[in-house]
Amino acid sequence: MATRSRRRFKKSSIKTFGFFLIFSAIVWVLVQFSKTYTQVIEVPVNYLNIPLDKSISEERPDHVDLQLQDNGFSIYYYKIFNPKLDIDLSEATESDKNLIYSIENHIAEIEQQLKVTLEESKIIQDEIVIPFQFKKEKMLKINSNIEISYAVGYSADEDLVLVPDSVKVSGPEELISKLESVPTFRKKLEDVNKDLDGSVKLDTTGFGALSFYENSVRYRQNVEKFTEGKAEIPVEVINVPDNLNLAYFPKSVVVYYQVNLEEFDKVEAADFSVVCDYKSVKPGDDYMIAQIKSKPKLVNNLRLNERRIQFVIKR
Numbered sequence: 475m476a477t478r479s480r481r482r483f484k485k486s487s488i489k490t491f492g493f494f495l496i497f498s499a500i501v502w503v504l505v506q507f508s509k510t511y512t513q514v515i516e517v518p519v520n521y522l523n524i525p526l527d528k529s530i531s532e533e534r535p536d537h538v539d540l541q542l543q544d545n546g547f548s549i550y551y552y553k554i555f556n557p558k559l560d561i562d563l564s565e566a567t568e569s570d571k572n573l574i575y576s577i578e579n580h581i582a583e584i585e586q587q588l589k590v591t592l593e594e595s596k597i598i599q600d601e602i603v604i605p606f607q608f609k610k611e612k613m614l615k616i617n618s619n620i621e622i623s624y625a626v627g628y629s630a631d632e633d634l635v636l637v638p639d640s641v642k643v644s645g646p647e648e649l650i651s652k653l654e655s656v657p658t659f660r661k662k663l664e665d666v667n668k669d670l671d672g673s674v675k676l677d678t679t680g681f682g683a684l685s686f687y688e689n690s691v692r693y694r695q696n697v698e699k700f701t702e703g704k705a706e707i708p709v710e711v712i713n714v715p716d717n718l719n720l721a722y723f724p725k726s727v728v729v730y731y732q733v734n735l736e737e738f739d740k741v742e743a744a745d746f747s748v749v750c751d752y753k754s755v756k757p758g759d760d761y762m763i764a765q766i767k768s769k770p771k772l773v774n775n776l777r778l779n780e781r782r783i784q785f786v787i788k789r
Contacts (some may be wrong), residue, residue: 514598515540517557517588521604523564526685527644530563530573531605538577539598542590559587561602575602609644609685615655616640616691620674625667629700629732629774634670637692641676645684656681658691670695700732703773705743709764709783713753720752722785727764731773745770750783760784 516537524530538559565580566573577584577597585592616636624630641656658674675690708726729746746769750762761782769776 513542515542517559517597519559519561519602522560522562525563525573525606526687527609527611528573528606529609529646531607534604535599535602538602540588540590540595541598542595557588559584563604566604571606573604573606575604577601610647610650611642611644612650612653613640614643614653616676617655617657618693619658619677620661620663620693622666622670622695623662623664624697625665627699627701628667628697630695630697631734631772631774632696634693634695637694638688641691642687643681643684644687649683653684656686666697669697699735701735701738702730703733703738703741704728704730705741705746707743707746707748710747710749710767711752711762711783711785712749713751715752719788720785721788722750722762722783724780724783727781727783728779729766729769730777730779731769732775733773737772741770741772748778760786 517540518537519535521530521534561575563573563575566575568574577600581592584597616639618634618636620634622630622634636658643650643653643656657677659677661674663670671692671694673690673692676686676688678684678686678689705728706726707729709722709724711720711722714720727748729748731741733741747767748764749767750764752762755762761784764778764781764783766776766778
């Protein structure tokens with residue numbers, strides 16, 4: 475019985491000793507972490523709003539040194555979560571191909587980002603110096619990638635207008651010198667029956683090394699009520715050899731066209747001409763292709779009721 479009691483006593487003593495050992499260790503850690511320490515921590519920097527006409531050097535500073543005076547818990551937090559500092563370069567000053575970001579002029583912003591008070595702690599650097607190079611600038615023409623499908627009875631006299639029709643870009647000279655234009659993103663406008671006025675973004679895919687001063691463009695077009703008209707036009711055959719007796723039919727074709735309803739009466743058959751070029755006939759063919767040679771500026775969407783003009787050569 476005595477032996478069993480001693481065993482129980484030993485087990486109880488070990489548990490008690492272990493509890494107090496762990497408790498003491500926890501208290502020691504809490505005491506140590508509650509003390510104030512001074513330690514220098516590297517805080518990574520992230521550059522925002524880089525001026526479009528400048529390219530910052532790869533040798534730019536990638537961190538600032540924060541001398542942190544705080545308890546062990548705060549210092550441990552910084553080491554684990556490693557917060558970053560955003561540097562807005564639009565607020566930097568320019569000096570001899572360097573952008574200078576003053577720490578003193580941005581104390582409140584830095585304190586808010588890093589969750590520190592820079593009265594007790596401090597950033598060792600007084601300023602951040604970022605070397606830069608000027609970029610080459612150029613105007614690129616904007617190519618519309620907008621597809622328009624008008625509602626029945628509607629159309630437009632003039633092409634779609636882009637405002638602006640070109641965009642300023644900047645970038646490495648070896649790249650920018652090879653470029654002439656930039657497209658818009660593809661956009662489909664269907665059943666259009668009123669004036670167009672909207673915006674579309676520029677498709678800068680693959681232009682990653684360039685900076686665009688504008689990312690979108692406006693488009694406009696006056697859309698009006700149109701009607702369809704038609705006119706019978708005689709077919710003229712050109713470039714027929716003098717010694718060739720050519721007979722062809724039909725002698726005339728019908729031209730269908732669209733015109734603004736208000737200008738319908740201004741269109742006359744004499745304003746159109748249709749020709750066939752005998753030189754374009756391939757050996758063995760017995761027909762020519764009719765083409766509209768001239769038309770009034772008021773009309774669009776033209777088509778012929780017959781494009782093949784049959785012919786025979788008389789002996």
